[in-house]
Amino acid sequence: MENEWYERMAELGEKLASSVTADDQSAEFSHEKWNLVAATGLFGLPFTRDRRRSDDTLPQITAALEGLGHGSDDASLGFSVATQLASCAVPLARFGSAELRERYEHPVTTGEIIGAHAITEPDAGSDALAMRTAAVADDHGYVINGRKAFISNGPIADLVVVYTVTGQPGTFTGLTAFAVPRDTAGFTLSGPLGKMGLRCSPLGTAELTDARVPADHVVGQVGGGSWLLSHVMAREILFIAAGQVGQMRRRLDTCAGRARSRVQFGQPIGAFQAVSHAIVDMRISVETARRWLHDTVARLVAGEDVTARVAMTKIVVSEANVATARTAVQVFGGAGYLSATGIERGLRDAIAGTIYSGTSEIQRNKVAAVMGLGENGGSSW
Template identity: 35%
Template sequence: MDFGWTREQLELRDAMRKFALKELKDDIINRDKKEEFSRDLWEKCARMGIQGLPFPEEYGGSNADILTTVLAMEGLGYGCKDAGLLFSINAQMWSIQMPILRFGSNTQKNKYLPKLCNGQWIGAHGMTEPDSGSDSFSLSTSARLDGDHYILNGTKTFVTNAPVADVFVIFATIDKRKGFMGVTGFIVEKGFYGFQISKRIEKMGLKTSPMAELIFEDCKVPVENRLGREGGGAAIFNDSMEWERSCILACNLGAMEKQLETCIKYAKERKQFNKPIGKCQSVANKLADMKVRIDTARLILYKVAWMKKTQGQAVMDAAIAKLYLSESWIKSCLDAIQIHGGYGYTAEYELERSLRDSVGGTLYSGTSEIQRNIIARHLGL
């Protein structure tokens, strides 16, 4: 594995840092309280080329490889405090844009990818249902062919970006008796007959990333909006989840680095018992643990990106990356709060928000338990 970054790659990372620190800075504390998504910041990111980073130039992207992309997203996470915004962008890139790119028809790619890359449209992904979460392929949303349309009926829940989305990648079954072999993907637009976005879901964290339920009541989806072949939805979903698990937490790695710098500065400036608290072994040990997590997480992230670039597939390593980065982010957030003491518990210092935001990482894109199951399966267990 060669992680010898080129000058251009490092310049891109640094440019993302500077962009985020300057252009994505706003009153995130109040927007978090109001659970307010920022379309303005979304469009700024699009103009910077973030949504299009790993996508072909013909669709408005930059055609960056996955290693370059995760390095850029790491820089973005270092400078941007709005974890909800970054989560929404990543959700669109890996679970909407990537499956359309990899499995969509030329017509679908030309119709949807340019608008998603340039920020004109926002995308959402619908797989989870009220009665099927981790057991994703036991979904109940049905799709019945009727002439030149499919008729979809069912409900999707925990759909990131749903309240603000224009286009949705939805999974339904053409025959529940076939299990995962009946699962089929569809591209659904906001205005399709029989489709509605239902109640907005309030969350513990990532509050600036909107979430809602989707309702399909005899929803008419044109045949040309089927994504891939009938019964091919399981392969599409698994592929997109591998991309998502590999890349979605790159921003968190940057945030961990920024958080450590903040904690070191505080440990040097804050004095108790006539000395900086960083001289107390219990505080210094927490900072050391945070550093070890960051460096370990970085190697794991770069490794899975390298494997995706060179081998095309990295199922187990994607699960390892998702598991380790998500759980490390929570531990580091807890350490950061403890280092800051009572101040860390206040909204003003923004560490409590980071902790709330971090918890979702152990749930979305497959829970930590599912990641451990994937790893165990690839160990032959």
């Protein structure tokens, strides 16, 4: 089943790759490409009949995202797709009430609703437990006030899972998540922010001013937001890593092809040891990253505690993505510096991978905490 999803999405990715450079320059999200991805049924994979078995489809999801990344060099599209799955589909499928699933499962599955989640705040950064956005209960539901930053898919989102403080600030049981529709009074999503890479995957901010949300829009349980966040972020990391592995495989193919065909000083540049060794190192990085990804997914599905392994997978994959993108620019030389080849875009897109979903430093803190080397770093993303 995983191979079928991989091949299907890789084939689709090739069809979506034609206008990537122009799209990057205009920084516009493509609803046409989005609808083609949605038509595959990918967004419906987390919605299993038995919510307790929602992780059973993780191997298919990661295979599909890897295939999409391998087939197309549109990293922005893959990032928005992974965000839809992790931010909206996964929490609704696993923790959403029957009422929430009845209302949102179909439009999320078909891509009619684009999802996002709002976690980070301007003053809290990576420290999720320091968030200040508060939800106060009254007779009619909850009233939410606060600000959110760095919301992937935010400017185009129809439904946002907003994480708030409902209990004692700074405690594991103090957070609660709410499914907040875009048209909620008092809920304002910004337009797209200019950024270095992933330009066609819109990033924005949000303000909530006396935004009233019904009590039945709690995702999971009141006070269960930290557990929900940990669940979601582990899968977000793996989904995004799958796309990055696909992109690295495509990059390896491209660089190997360049080394065989580009002739300098009377011979293919691949004949020069400096070039061939760089590409060999790229292959080692790609295969190492892929093994880490699929091994961690398999362990998660088997029910193992993968807290440290998810963090290590993110470090291995995201940093290999940056390193191989940098090597690709060097292999292509001056051509790699030009926008038209798309090589420099790969480097711009890769850089953010060591920052979003918890920086490389945060991930190392997590591993250290699991090893008993420090008290901090294990509770926030």
